[in-house]
Amino acid sequence: MCEVKVITGTSAAAEAAKLADVDVIAAYPITPQTTCVEKLAEFVANGELDAEYIKVESEHSAMSACIGAAATGARTFTATASQGLALMHEMLFIASGMRLPIVMMVANRALSAPINIWNDHQDSIAERDTGWIQIYAEDNQETLDSIIQAYKIAENENVLLPVMVCLDGFILTHTVEPVIIPKAERVRDFLGVYEPKHAYLDPDRPITQGPVGVPDCYMETRKQLEDAIERSKRVIKDVNAEFAELFNRKYGNGLVEAYNLDNADTVLVAMGTVCGTIKYVIDQLKKEGKNVGLLRIRTFRPFPKEDIKDLLKEVDNIAVLDKNVSFGFNKGALGIEMSSILKNKKVCNYIVGLGGRDIKIEDIKKIISHVEKAEDDETMWIGLKE
Amino acid sequence: MVTIAAIIYEPGNSIRNKTGTWRTFKPILDVEKCVKCENCYIFCPEGAIQEDENGNFKIDYDYCKGCLICMNECPVNAITKVREEK
Numbered sequence: 001m002c003e004v005k006v007i008t009g010t011s012a013a014a015e016a017a018k019l020a021d022v023d024v025i026a027a028y029p030i031t032p033q034t035t036c037v038e039k040l041a042e043f044v045a046n047g048e049l050d051a052e053y054i055k056v057e058s059e060h061s062a063m064s065a066c067i068g069a070a071a072t073g074a075r076t077f078t079a080t081a082s083q084g085l086a087l088m089h090e091m092l093f094i095a096s097g098m099r100l101p102i103v104m105m106v107a108n109r110a111l112s113a114p115i116n117i118w119n120d121h122q123d124s125i126a127e128r129d130t131g132w133i134q135i136y137a138e139d140n141q142e143t144l145d146s147i148i149q150a151y152k153i154a155e156n157e158n159v160l161l162p163v164m165v166c167l168d169g170f171i172l173t174h175t176v177e178p179v180i181i182p183k184a185e186r187v188r189d190f191l192g193v194y195e196p197k198h199a200y201l202d203p204d205r206p207i208t209q210g211p212v213g214v215p216d217c218y219m220e221t222r223k224q225l226e227d228a229i230e231r232s233k234r235v236i237k238d239v240n241a242e243f244a245e246l247f248n249r250k251y252g253n254g255l256v257e258a259y260n261l262d263n264a265d266t267v268l269v270a271m272g273t274v275c276g277t278i279k280y281v282i283d284q285l286k287k288e289g290k291n292v293g294l295l296r297i298r299t300f301r302p303f304p305k306e307d308i309k310d311l312l313k314e315v316d317n318i319a320v321l322d323k324n325v326s327f328g329f330n331k332g333a334l335g336i337e338m339s340s341i342l343k344n345k346k347v348c349n350y351i352v353g354l355g356g357r358d359i360k361i362e363d364i365k366k367i368i369s370h371v372e373k374a375e376d377d378e379t380m381w382i383g384l385k386e
Numbered sequence: 387m388v389t390i391a392a393i394i395y396e397p398g399n400s401i402r403n404k405t406g407t408w409r410t411f412k413p414i415l416d417v418e419k420c421v422k423c424e425n426c427y428i429f430c431p432e433g434a435i436q437e438d439e440n441g442n443f444k445i446d447y448d449y450c451k452g453c454l455i456c457m458n459e460c461p462v463n464a465i466t467k468v469r470e471e472k
């Protein structure tokens with residue numbers, strides 16, 4: 001049926017790209033992403049993966065090459081992190097604007113200065129409004145599964161948008177975990193052969209992609225993009241359900257994962273690996289007779305506001321953990337979104353783990369006891385040195 | 387109705403879309419001075435300079451965007467500029 005390998009998150013991502021049988025990989029190495037594209041280079045060199053591997057001189061070029069490749073109808077993969085993702089910024093809009101189903105692994109890492117190679121979410125959060133779907137993985141298995149799912153989501157005719165699968169730098173990228181590697185033919189059956197209908201290279205059918213969008217038509221293209229990312233919510237849920245049926249693994253409803261939410265009056269909301277620590281604390285507290293829940297946001301874009309409103313309608317205390325800051329507002333991106341959709345609830349924001357600072361069990365417990373007594377709309381930085 | 391990503395699926399649409407409307411300076415070709423070297427024809431990035439049936443070159447103002455590369459490339463200064471009048 002499958003095999004289990006004890007591998008890092010970047011290897012899991014590379015295995016997923018191989019299983020998706022990608023046609024083109026263009027990448028530039030950047031810590032902590034490098035080992036992913038090194039692994040893929042190895043696969044291509046060994047003949048395990050029949051793909052074009054384009055060595056480029058920067059991440060801006062990597063995304064440009066991916067856009068060119070995807071515009072011909074090729075299944076395309078790349079990976080980046082931090083400053084590399086920031087360097088891609090301009091091209092990210094072009095990928096989504098041209099509605100190209102590129103999949104990218106993002107090894108979440110803090111942005112300079114000061115130079116910091118460790119984990120937080122500032123890099124991908126800064127790309128929030130580029131029109132990319134963003135999935136945040138909790139472990140290495142989810143990284144592999146999400147990249148496979150990402151192709152099915154991106155290539156869906158109702159979506160046609162690029163997807164970034166984000167995993168916490170070092171915490172996942174460089175930590176080994178047992179990962180179930182599905183059989184290639186089963187993944188092939190799940191994904192099918194990518195047959196682009198809107199963008200492909202055919203000399204007998206010349207088309208113009210990425211033309212000038214004059215004021216007469218530009219706004220309509222933006223509304224189309226917004227409608228597509230809204231439609232992707234349904235597709236992400238369906239893909240998650242179909243994946244669960246075939247591979248026996250599921251991640252909440254695809255958009256959010258509820259953990260111990262029933263009857264919990266205090267709920268933590270977070271993304272990525274910190275959710276593992278939170279689940280551990282919740283289990284501990286449960287033994288002590290305390291009922292705390294977790295709402296893990298798996299897709300930050302599209303933002304699952306309907307599911308969040310529904311799941312948190314009975315909850316009194318909401319603590320939102322953010323590994324990023326919107327400077328000048330003293331809140332993280334997730335905290336801002338939660339406050340905007342839960343107007344009549346107490347929502348407090350906790351800035352945690354910036355630049356790889358550990359988020360300890362005591363920190364989670366501190367957040368829980370703080371939010372229970374806090375006023376609405378408070379923001380607190382956790383783990384700051386005096 | 388805008389197509390997905392505003393992709394243009396049929397060739398030849400540039401014939402319908404006149405691109406010479408945003409010109410600031412208009413190049414004027416003096417046929418008397420022209421030595422038919424074809425420099426303007428070769429360098430025009432818009433393909434807006436054509437040869438007529440008499441072998442003379444003329445500028446198609448429906449597509450000339452007024453970049454004046456032709457004027458700069460003309461070895462005999464047969465092309466001059468005037469401010470475009472709207």
